[in-house]
Amino acid sequence: MTSDVIVVGGGVGGLTAAALLTHRGLRVRLVEAGSRLGGKAGTTYVDGVPLDTGPSVLTLPHVIEAVFDEVGLPKSERFEVIELSPSFRYVFPSGAEVLFHHELGETFASVESSLGARARAELEDYLSYSRQIWEAAAPHFVMGPAPEVSRLLRGGPRIWGAVRQIDALRTLRSAIKSRVKTPELVSILERYATYNGSDARTAPATLGCIAHVELGLGGFGVRGGLRAVVSALERALQRAGAQIELATKVTGLLFSGRRVRGVETTRGTFLAESVVLGADLGQWQGSFPSGKVPGSGETASMSGYNAIFLRSKAPDPMPRLAPHTVFFPENYEKEFADIFDEGRVPEEPTIYVCAQDRCHKTQSFPDREPLFTMVNAPALSSSRSLPGAEAIAERIRERLVTAKLLSAEDELVWSRSPSDLAREFPGSGGALYGPASNSMMSAFRRVPNRLPDCDGLYVASGSAHPGGGVPLAVQSGRLAADCVIQERTMG
Ligand SMILES: Cc1cc2nc3c(=O)[nH]c(=O)nc-3n(C[C@H](O)[C@H](O)[C@H](O)COP(=O)(O)OP(=O)(O)OC[C@H]3O[C@@H](n4cnc5c(N)ncnc54)[C@H](O)[C@@H]3O)c2cc1C
Numbered sequence: 001m002t003s004d005v006i007v008v009g010g011g012v013g014g015l016t017a018a019a020l021l022t023h024r025g026l027r028v029r030l031v032e033a034g035s036r037l038g039g040k041a042g043t044t045y046v047d048g049v050p051l052d053t054g055p056s057v058l059t060l061p062h063v064i065e066a067v068f069d070e071v072g073l074p075k076s077e078r079f080e081v082i083e084l085s086p087s088f089r090y091v092f093p094s095g096a097e098v099l100f101h102h103e104l105g106e107t108f109a110s111v112e113s114s115l116g117a118r119a120r121a122e123l124e125d126y127l128s129y130s131r132q133i134w135e136a137a138a139p140h141f142v143m144g145p146a147p148e149v150s151r152l153l154r155g156g157p158r159i160w161g162a163v164r165q166i167d168a169l170r171t172l173r174s175a176i177k178s179r180v181k182t183p184e185l186v187s188i189l190e191r192y193a194t195y196n197g198s199d200a201r202t203a204p205a206t207l208g209c210i211a212h213v214e215l216g217l218g219g220f221g222v223r224g225g226l227r228a229v230v231s232a233l234e235r236a237l238q239r240a241g242a243q244i245e246l247a248t249k250v251t252g253l254l255f256s257g258r259r260v261r262g263v264e265t266t267r268g269t270f271l272a273e274s275v276v277l278g279a280d281l282g283q284w285q286g287s288f289p290s291g292k293v294p295g296s297g298e299t300a301s302m303s304g305y306n307a308i309f310l311r312s313k314a315p316d317p318m319p320r321l322a323p324h325t326v327f328f329p330e331n332y333e334k335e336f337a338d339i340f341d342e343g344r345v346p347e348e349p350t351i352y353v354c355a356q357d358r359c360h361k362t363q364s365f366p367d368r369e370p371l372f373t374m375v376n377a378p379a380l381s382s383s384r385s386l387p388g389a390e391a392i393a394e395r396i397r398e399r400l401v402t403a404k405l406l407s408a409e410d411e412l413v414w415s416r417s418p419s420d421l422a423r424e425f426p427g428s429g430g431a432l433y434g435p436a437s438n439s440m441m442s443a444f445r446r447v448p449n450r451l452p453d454c455d456g457l458y459v460a461s462g463s464a465h466p467g468g469g470v471p472l473a474v475q476s477g478r479l480a481a482d483c484v485i486q487e488r489t490m491g
Contacts, residue, residue, distance in 0.1 A: 003029040003243070005484060006263055006272040008250045009461065011039025012470055014278020015233040016067050016477025017460035017484075021276075022240035023071040024485055029272070030242055031265060033249035038230035039279070040425065040432065040462070041470060044308070046413045049364050051308055053414065055226045056324070056354040056372060057219045060471035064229060067474065073236045079228040082221035082361055086110075089322035091403070092184050093330045099322065104215060111185070119182040126179050126189060129167075130212035136165035137209055142472065145479060146448035146465035167205040168440045172198075175205030187332040191350070194376055196468050197301025197433040199340045201333075204440040221323060221359040228360075229470065253287045253457075260456040274456040274488075276480050280434065280463050281447065283427030289454060295447040298435035300379035301468060302339060303418035307393035309400070310368040310411045318405075323359035327351040327399060339378045340438070345387060349375040351399050370413075371405065377418050379431040389417035433468025434461070449476060450483040458483050 007018040010032035018030040036043065042053040061081050068078050083102040090098050098114040100107045104127070112120035140162050141147055152163070167175055176189045192210040193200035213219075222228050237244065245267070252264035253275065262271035277284070281293050288294075311318075329335065329348040338346040354372040357364055364370050373396045377386060393415045400406040418430035428434075435446065447464040451457045460480035462468030467476075 002262075003027045003270065003272040005029070005274045005276060006031060006270055007242075007276045007278050007460070008263060009033070009039060009277070009279035010037035010244070010246075011278055011461060011473065012041055012230065012233060013460040013462065013464075013473040013477040013480070014039075014276065015230070015237055016474045017276045017278060017458075017481045018242045019067060019071050019233065019236040019240045020478060020481040021484060022237070022242040024481070026484075026488075028242040029245060029270060030237065031245045031248050031250055031263065031270065033247070035247050037234050037244075037246075038227065041226050041230050043225075043227045044414050046308070046310070046370075047365075050225070050227060051364065051370050051414070052225045052227055052356060052360075052372065053306065053308075053416065055470050056356070056359060057214070058222050058226065058229065058470060059213050059217065059219050061218075061220060063471040064233070064474050067478065068232065068236055071236045071240050073232070073239055077232060077235045077239075079232045080223040081218075082223055082359075083218065084221050084323045084359065086322050087219060088324045088326060090184065090188055091325065091327045092187075093328065096184055098184065098188075100215070102218060107215060115182050115184055119185055122180045122182055122185055126176070126185075126208070127212055127216060129179065130208045130210075131216055133166050133206055134209035134212045134216075136162045137206055141166070141206075141443050142466045143475065145482075146446060147443055148448075149444050152444075167208065170205050171201060172203045172205050172207050173200045175208055176200075184328075187328050190332065190336075191326070193336075194302060196437055196472075197303075197431060198436045199336045199438050201336050202340075202438045204437070204442070206440075206443075207437060221361065223361050225356065225360045225362060226470070253284060255289055255454070258289045258454050260454055274458065274484050276458045276460050276484065278460045278477070280425055280427035280431075280461065281459065282429060288451075294451060294453075294459075295435055295445070295463065298442070298445060299340070299438050300381045300429050300431035301433035301436040303377045303379040303421055303430035304432055305345070305375045305377055305389060305392040305396075305415070305417055307373045307389070307396055307415040308413050309371045309373070309397065309406055310365065310413055311371050311406055312410055313367055313369055316404075321355050321358065321405065323355055325353040325355070325405070327353075327403065335376065339376060340382065343378045343382050343384045345375065345377045345392065349395075351375055351396055353400065353405065368411075371400070373400070377430075380418055380422050380429040381431075386418055389415035389420060392417070428463075434463030437467065449480040450487070456487075
């Protein structure tokens with residue numbers, strides 16, 4: 001059977017594109033290599049209990065809600081976000097600690113009581129600057145079609161005004177340091193560069209908007225875990241009526257000239273008028289008529305080591321353990337140089353801990369509590385040889401035992417290295433968010449949702465415009481769907 005559209009990959013971008021295109025009247029076949037949907041928003045099972053292995057913070061939920069609204073998914077079949085208070089606990093080697101909350105006012109008060117009145121004023125000032133960047137950047141660089149330099153050049157005063165407002169000409173680090181002098185706050189704000197796997201030393205100050213997105217608009221838990229977002233997208237897809245093929249890997253793209261004709265899969269040839277790639281593009285090396293994989297010259301975003309420990313709730317149920325905890329090292333600035341210049345895992349890495357049950361209101365086990373952890377690392381393309389997953393998991397354990405979050409006997413039940421990630425997601429090289437945003441031109445060099453050198457080929461994923469992270473990959477799916485419809489309407 002020839003479909004109107006084949007969507008390759010059931011990550012959140014592919015799911016979105018497939019749901020919208022089906023709802024808009026096309027015959028869509030979604031082909032997923034794995035036995036489950038969700039991609040990097042993944043799940044592992046421990047003693048039959050599901051635990052998230054990917055995202056833990058959801059921002060911009062309205063981007064996903066808009067997909068449900070369009071396909072008419074009833075409210076009861078969607079997901080529920082959770083406002084967390086406290087949300088984050090930041091711990092510094094000096095012994096300083098600060099709690100962040102869902103309500104900004106509470107965060108300001110907490111920063112003042114932990115770091116002083118000057119720190120509070122600095123955060124207030126930075127967040128108002130961050131909000132202005134977001135309001136100027138979102139319509140042109142996130143929600144709208146991929147920005148093009150040519151459009152910028154003929155864009156007139158409106159676009160140029162926006163470019164000035166997004167502070168694209170200096171780096172994130174220099175912008176933060178020009179406004180914030182409290183070292184702990186500098187680290188917290190620089191860490192937002194890692195939300196799309198980028199380098200705070202070179203990324204444009206525009207990425208400063210992520211602070212507003214999380215602190216001003218909200219970084220939420222999701223009842224039941226981030227897998228509930230995937231399940232709701234799956235229900236949207238089913239409601240729309242798309243055909244889903246699991247455990248079917250696409251092994252090649254079929255072209256006639258520059259026109260895509262379908263895909264080769266492990267279960268035969270599937271023909272279609274259009275193909276939407278919802279997976280990392282690096283795997284299609286040599287498949288495109290032009291010979292070059294779009295975006296292949298860009299620096300990859302960070303990868304990461306992950307480990308899940310089961311913390312025994314007895315003797316200490318730890319009522320004050322925050323949903324998210326970040327342990328900063330002595331020299332956080334060096335972490336970016338270790339990862340992007342030296343291609344190595346920092347000697348003393350920043351450790352992120354998500355107490356999943358507290359974050360997502362689950363009760364995974366009666367007597368044990370899952371702690372999902374992460375250490376940033378280089379992607380394979382920019383790294384020397386990297387340690388195995390268990391070696392880093394043991395370093396994480398040591399730090400968490402010192403902090404009394406774990407005991408030496410608590411079980412490590414799952415771990416993953418950048419190499420494991422690269423194997424699980426072909427073409428990613430282990431990068432979590434596609435190409436990094438390490439230069440002021442990154443937004444313009446990002447792969448557009450309609451590939452320019454081929455006809456009928458589109459991209460809906462975190463490795464294309466507008467970038468990585470759940471809401472942006474979902475938006476990528478919407479923009480790719482818009483491109484497909486636009487092209488079909490124009491003939
Ligand atoms: C550990 C971790 C933590 C993260 N934390 C956050 C966070 O807190 N907040 C946030 O917003 N984001 C976070 N992210 C990023 C977010 O998960 C991703 O940006 C997003 O899920 C990517 O979606 P995608 O549409 O690009 O598809 P992907 O997730 O990349 O999925 C691609 C799918 O395509 C399939 N596929 C690949 N090749 C083929 C093929 N040849 N044939 C058929 N199928 C194929 C794969 O099996 C996969 O299912 C995190 C990611 C990870 C891994």
